Amino acid sequence: MATTFQCDIVSAEKNIFSGTVEMMVATGALGDLGIVPGHAPLLTALIPGPVKLVLEGGEEQIFYVSGGFLEVQPTITTLLADTALRANDMDEAAASQAVEDAEKAIENRHADFDYSAAATQLAEAAAKLRAIRQLKR
Amino acid sequence: MASGKEIRTQISSIKNTQKITSAMEMVAASKMRKAQDRMELGKPYAQRIRAVIGHIALATPEYSHVFFEVRPVKRVGYIVVSTDRGLCGGLNTNTFRLAMSTMKQNFDSGMEVDLCAIGAKAVGFFKNFGGNVLASKRNIGEAPSAIDVVGVVKVMLDKFEAGELDEVHVIGNKFVNTMTQTPVVEQLLPLQASEDESFKGYWDYLYEPDAQALLDGLLDRYVESQVYQAVVENNSCEQAARMIAMKSATENAGDLIDGLQLAYNKARQAAITQELSEIVGGASAV
Numbered sequence: 001m002a003t004t005f006q007c008d009i010v011s012a013e014k015n016i017f018s019g020t021v022e023m024m025v026a027t028g029a030l031g032d033l034g035i036v037p038g039h040a041p042l043l044t045a046l047i048p049g050p051v052k053l054v055l056e057g058g059e060e061q062i063f064y065v066s067g068g069f070l071e072v073q074p075t076i077t078t079l080l081a082d083t084a085l086r087a088n089d090m091d092e093a094a095a096s097q098a099v100e101d102a103e104k105a106i107e108n109r110h111a112d113f114d115y116s117a118a119a120t121q122l123a124e125a126a127a128k129l130r131a132i133r134q135l136k137r
Numbered sequence: 138m139a140s141g142k143e144i145r146t147q148i149s150s151i152k153n154t155q156k157i158t159s160a161m162e163m164v165a166a167s168k169m170r171k172a173q174d175r176m177e178l179g180k181p182y183a184q185r186i187r188a189v190i191g192h193i194a195l196a197t198p199e200y201s202h203v204f205f206e207v208r209p210v211k212r213v214g215y216i217v218v219s220t221d222r223g224l225c226g227g228l229n230t231n232t233f234r235l236a237m238s239t240m241k242q243n244f245d246s247g248m249e250v251d252l253c254a255i256g257a258k259a260v261g262f263f264k265n266f267g268g269n270v271l272a273s274k275r276n277i278g279e280a281p282s283a284i285d286v287v288g289v290v291k292v293m294l295d296k297f298e299a300g301e302l303d304e305v306h307v308i309g310n311k312f313v314n315t316m317t318q319t320p321v322v323e324q325l326l327p328l329q330a331s332e333d334e335s336f337k338g339y340w341d342y343l344y345e346p347d348a349q350a351l352l353d354g355l356l357d358r359y360v361e362s363q364v365y366q367a368v369v370e371n372n373s374c375e376q377a378a379r380m381i382a383m384k385s386a387t388e389n390a391g392d393l394i395d396g397l398q399l400a401y402n403k404a405r406q407a408a409i410t411q412e413l414s415e416i417v418g419g420a421s422a423v
Contacts, residue, residue, distance in 0.1 A: 008181075008185055010181045010182045010185050011182060012179060012182050012283070012362065013178055013179070013182075014178045014181070015178075015181040015182075028345055029345055029346050030345045030346055040343055041192075041196070041340060041341070041342045041343065042342055042343040042344075042345070043193070043342040043343070043344055043345075043351055043355075044343075044344070044345035044346075044351070045345070045346065045350075045351055045354065069189075069351075069354070069355050069358070071189045071192065071342075073192065078185050078188065078189055080182065080185060080186055080189065080358075
C-alpha cells in the first residue's frame, strides 16, 4: 500500500503547497483531523487553525489556514483555503498582540459592538498563535 | 494639392494622436502584466475547486443539491462578461457576436433567455439591443474583487434554485496569448461531473458537519470563484487587446505621417521650382 498521497493546498490568491506527503493534520469544524493514505472520501469545512504536513522522509511543514474546505480522496487531498500562510512567515509577537487586542475588545464592548466579528477575529488570532507555537515545538 | 501649411498642421495633429496612442499602449502593457499575474494566481484555486465539484457530481450523495439537477431546458441564463472601457479592438464585439449567435440558437429551439451583464459595455449593448437583463454590474475596475461579482451571481443562482432558469452559462474571453483572445461559452449550472471515470460508483463522502450546510457553502463558493475567474481573465484580455489595438494605431499614425511628410516635401519643392522659374522668366524678359 502506498505510504504517501498527493496533497494540494490552494487559496484564492495563490498555490500554497503541492506535493506528496505522508500525513496531514488539519483543523476541521468538528475537531482536528489526521489524514493518512487510503483515507475514506471525506468533505469537511475548516475553521481557522494550523495545518501540519509530514513530508516524505519525515520533514514537517506547518501552515496557517483561516478557514475553507477540505476534500479527501484515497490518493489525493485538496485543501481549498480562504487564506493560507506558511507558519514561518508569521510573527509570533504580532499574533499574540492580535489575541490581546481581540480579547480586550470583547471585554470593553460598547452598545454598537459587533460581537460575532470580534469573536471571529479572536479565533483567527488565537489559531495563528497556535500554528506558530506548534512550529516552535 | 493642399498647401504646405495645411499639411504641416495635419502632421502635427497626427503626431499628437500618436503620442497619446503610444502612451496608452505602454500603460496597457504594464496593466496587462499585473492582470495576467492576478489571473495566474487565481487559476489553481479555480481548477481545484472545479475538480472537487466534479468528484461530488460523480458521488451518490445522501443530500442532492439543486445545482446538480438536470432539467429539461426551457429558460437559459447568460452571464455576459465585458469590459468597462472601449478602445480595445474587437474584444467586446466578438463577445457580443458569440452571445447573439448562442442566443439565436436558443430562440430557434423555443427557449427563452435571461441575461446578466458585467461591465459597462455589456450593460450598454443590451440596453440598445434589448434582451431581458436581470442584473448588471459596471465599474469593476482593474483589480476586480470577488465581492463585486457576488451580487449579480446571486441573482442567477436564486433564479436557478427557484426553477426559473434551467441552465446558467458564462460568456467571456479566454486568454490564449497576448495576440489572441477567444470568446467562449462555459456552462456553470447545472454542475457537470468530472471526466475522470475512476471516481464513478456508489460511494459517498463522509461529511463534517452535515452534507447540506457543507455543500451549500462549497457550491456557492464554487460558482463565485468561476465567475470571478472569468472576470479576471476578461480583464487580462482587455489589457492585451488594448495594447495590440494601440500598437497598431501608433503604427498607422506613423504611416500616415510618412505619407504626409512626402506630400509636404513635394509641395515645398514644387513651390521652390515655380518661384525659380518665375525669377528666370522675369530675368530673361528684362
